[in-house]
């Protein structure tokens with residue numbers, strides 16, 4: 007089979023928009039990814055996405071950020087801050103875990119730290135299953151571990167969550183409650199539309215598991231890289247970094263630079279269902295395998311001046327997001343973009359725009375981390391993930407207080 011690699015910004019954007027390119031990155035990760043939104047194609051994807059999109063309407067995350075996200079970030083950080091040390095991966099997962107569980111519809115009856123940590127272990131295992139294509143361990147061993155984790159997750163978390171929602175839906179049918187009394191999450195949306203969508207219990211389980219890992223792993227990864235890039239920048243340009251500490255719009259651009267330089271998914275993969283000619287003239291024969299090199303396209307010198315440099319002040323063309331392709335594009339564009347990345351703050355925001363600002367969880371987390379005086383632990387350097395070929399930290403120890 008022919009493999010075609012695209013690493014120019016414009017051709018990757020064009021490829022994302024091709025309806026005859028179907029998802030091919032998760033073929034090896036079927037144990038957790040089969041029939042999930044991210045691997046569906048055509049009408050099936052459109053129908054599922056329409057149902058799940060309703061939860062991600064514009065404005066939902068603005069409301070979340072106004073009402074409780076600041077508190078979630080602050081409260082999660084507090085015990086680490088008090089202890090004087092933390093690992094960025096742990097802070098990242100702890101903060102985002104409860105949010106993604108809420109989006110997925112996975113209840114946490116006790117709300118304890120132990121419960122969050124259990125979900126965190128499941129999400130990490132599901133993530134390992136989804137990215138099996140990149141594993142450096144024995145794939146069969148990983149697959150068996152992921153299947154066991156799915157069974158445990160189902161018994162401990164999912165079945166009670168399903169039962170609670172079924173009871174609510176029965177009360178809705180009986181006219182005892184209204185739509186407004188239902189939880190706004192993926193599980194409820196799927197239970198309500200399961201016949202139309204053809205979703206059985208196994209798919210329901212994998213979709214919730216997929217959401218848990220898709221939302222948490224990428225956000226925790228972006229957070230650790232955002233802090234690492236910021237620490238490095240603060241050493242080379244302390245005045246600029248200090249400015250960003252007090253200017254959240256600039257801090258948001260710092261995060262966008264990190265997403266551009268360290269996209270959580272460095273490649274996307276697609277299969278051509280028909281012959282395609284891209285705008286730039288690249289021919290893609292039917293049946294070929296297409297690698298979208300996101301990390302490469304995000305460093306395309308035709309779009310990003312001095313592409314290798316971390317420069318939150320950079321100018322980008324009006325139709326190019328500062329994060330490049332980090333949130334994907336086309337039909338599979340990330341459904342959580344606004345939750346994780348917020349809405350880009352305009353250069354000179356009007357008072358109304360400033361009031362409406364949505365920073366996104368990664369910027370909120372970085373802001374809280376820096377405000378708490380975090381800096382890398384000089385005696386415990388960050389470690390790369392030995393079990394993945396991807397650009398991930400496995401641990402990143404930080405201390406709080408004066409360096």
Ligand code: HEM
Pocket residue numbers: 029031043044045055106109217220221222224225228265269270271274275331332333334335337338339340341342343345346347368
């Ligand atoms: C910094 C954080 C994040 C990054 C960098 C990121 C990145 C991505 C990328 C690149 C894709 C497309 C993959 C492809 O085309 O093959 C994607 C899809 C997706 N993401 Fe995210 N994501 C993030 C956060 C989130 C969050 C917080 C959620 C949910 C709570 C989420 C849910 C999803 C879903 C459901 C899809 C599949 C959409 C579809 O197939 O229609 N992501 N994400």
